Amino acid sequence: MLHSEDRRRGVFAALAAYSAWGLFPLYFKALRAQPLEVLVHRIVWSAAFLLVIHAVARVRAGERRWQWLGEAARSPRLLLGSLLSAGLLSVNWFIYIWAVAHDRVVDGSLGYFITPLVQVLFGVALLRESLRRAQRLALGCAALGVLWLTVEFGQLPWVGLGLAASFGSYAVLRKTQKLGSLAGLALETWLLFPFALGYLLWLRQQGQSIFFQEDQLAQRLALLSAGPLTSIPLVLFAAGARRIPLSLAGVLQYISPTLQLLLGVVLWHEPFQASKALGYALIWLGLVLYSGETLWLWRRTASTRAV
Numbered sequence: 001m002l003h004s005e006d007r008r009r010g011v012f013a014a015l016a017a018y019s020a021w022g023l024f025p026l027y028f029k030a031l032r033a034q035p036l037e038v039l040v041h042r043i044v045w046s047a048a049f050l051l052v053i054h055a056v057a058r059v060r061a062g063e064r065r066w067q068w069l070g071e072a073a074r075s076p077r078l079l080l081g082s083l084l085s086a087g088l089l090s091v092n093w094f095i096y097i098w099a100v101a102h103d104r105v106v107d108g109s110l111g112y113f114i115t116p117l118v119q120v121l122f123g124v125a126l127l128r129e130s131l132r133r134a135q136r137l138a139l140g141c142a143a144l145g146v147l148w149l150t151v152e153f154g155q156l157p158w159v160g161l162g163l164a165a166s167f168g169s170y171a172v173l174r175k176t177q178k179l180g181s182l183a184g185l186a187l188e189t190w191l192l193f194p195f196a197l198g199y200l201l202w203l204r205q206q207g208q209s210i211f212f213q214e215d216q217l218a219q220r221l222a223l224l225s226a227g228p229l230t231s232i233p234l235v236l237f238a239a240g241a242r243r244i245p246l247s248l249a250g251v252l253q254y255i256s257p258t259l260q261l262l263l264g265v266v267l268w269h270e271p272f273q274a275s276k277a278l279g280y281a282l283i284w285l286g287l288v289l290y291s292g293e294t295l296w297l298w299r300r301t302a303s304t305r306a307v
Contacts, residue, residue, distance in 0.1 A: 010243025014252050017237035020229075022259025025108075027229060028100040029268075032219055033210045035097040037203060038226070041211065042093060043196035045227030047189040053231065054186060068183050078177065079191070085173045086188035092166040099159045105264030106272055110149075111163025112257035113283055117142045117290060118168035126172055134293035138286040145282030152275045181238045185231070251291050 031038055072078050099108040117139055123129040131139070149157045174184055203209035210216050211223050241249055264270040 006243050010240045011252075012240075013236045014240030014244060014249055015255070017233040017240060018252055018255040019259065020233040020236070022256040023263075024096075024229075025100045025105050025260055025263050027222075027225075028097055031101075031222055032216075033223065035094060035101050037200070037209060037211070038097050038101075038223070039090060039094045040196040040200050041223040042097075042226040042230055043090065043189055043192045044200060045224055046185075046230040047193040047196075047227075049227030049231050050182070050186040050189060053182075053235075068179060069187070072179070072187055078179075081173060081177055082179075082184065082187045083191050085170050085177070085184070086192050088166050088170040088173065089188060090192060092163060092170060095159060095162045095166065099163075103268060103270055104159050105260055105268060106270045107157060107159035108163060109257040109260035109264060110157055110160030110280070110283070111167075112260070113254070113280075113287065114142055114146070114160065115164045115167050115171075116253070117286060118164040119171050120290070122168050122172045132293065134289050138290035138293075141286035141289065142283045145279045145286070148282060149276065149279035152279065181234060181241075185234060251295065254287065254291075 028038065033041070072082070096108050096111075099105065120129075120131070120135055121139060124131055146157065146161070174181075177184060179187060200209065200211070204212045210219050213219075265272045
């Protein structure tokens with residue numbers, strides 16, 4: 001049973017993580033590099049930053065801190081799974097960076113609104129999990145919302161669906177692996193590091209990298225900060241997730257897409273017609289059903305345990 005002070009710290013850590021993710025568009029909007037170059041910088045500097053974090057942790061915890069890395073190196077299955085999850089994560093990152101760069105922040109927020117429901121769907125299809133009645137109703141509402149957006153605008157909301165599908169697949173794959181969130185991200189970025197660094201050096205040779213231009217100091221510093229900006233929210237999330245119920249973390253996660261939606265509509269004046277609002281309303285109804293039922297089940301379970 002967690003103490004109230006411990007839970008309070010967990011809530012603050014989770015709030016900080018979700019708020020940081022929700023404000024990411026401000027950072028990506030400030031970058032002038034092409035989306036693919038931003039992606040490789042995010043991989044390279046995240047790999048470097050996570051190496052520093054693990055090196056510091058090793059000093060505190062001793063050799064045991066690196067045991068997971070030795071086990072991963074001896075497990076081809078774990079390495080292959082991590083490489084696949086790393087590919088899915090990089091696809092997710094690229095789609096979002098592209099969406100922000102092309103004034104599609106609202107469409108990007110849709111992806112993270114429907115991600116929890118896509119994870120439920122993947123859990124049923126891939127992990128053979130059973131659906132409760134409220135979950136089926138929530139998925140139905142979300143599907144109607146996506147269908148409405150598709151019919152109204154003549155095309156699939158591919159940005160949102162691409163983000164949800166890539167991250168949903170990533171979450172399912174990570175769930176089947178043994179590594180924790182921080183160790184898993186470190187291994188994924190380290191596996192991608194040689195490819196990202198190679199592409200970055202190729203851009204430099206071609207004279208196409210903004211990072212290596214002498215008059216771009218501000219952009220260079222901004223790209224270097226991609227490492228801590230990527231890793232610190234994950235550390236905060238991991239700290240928060242250990243201290244608060246999963247159902248509460250599930251509700252708090254909607255802070256991120258809500259902030260993204262507000263930034264897109266209020267700050268950058270992206271179009272958000274009434275017809276699009278109807279599709280979003282159906283999706284939000286599905287989220288309310290899903291979150292409400294999850295909270296109700298958690299409270300009922302907590303009450304039963306107390307008795």
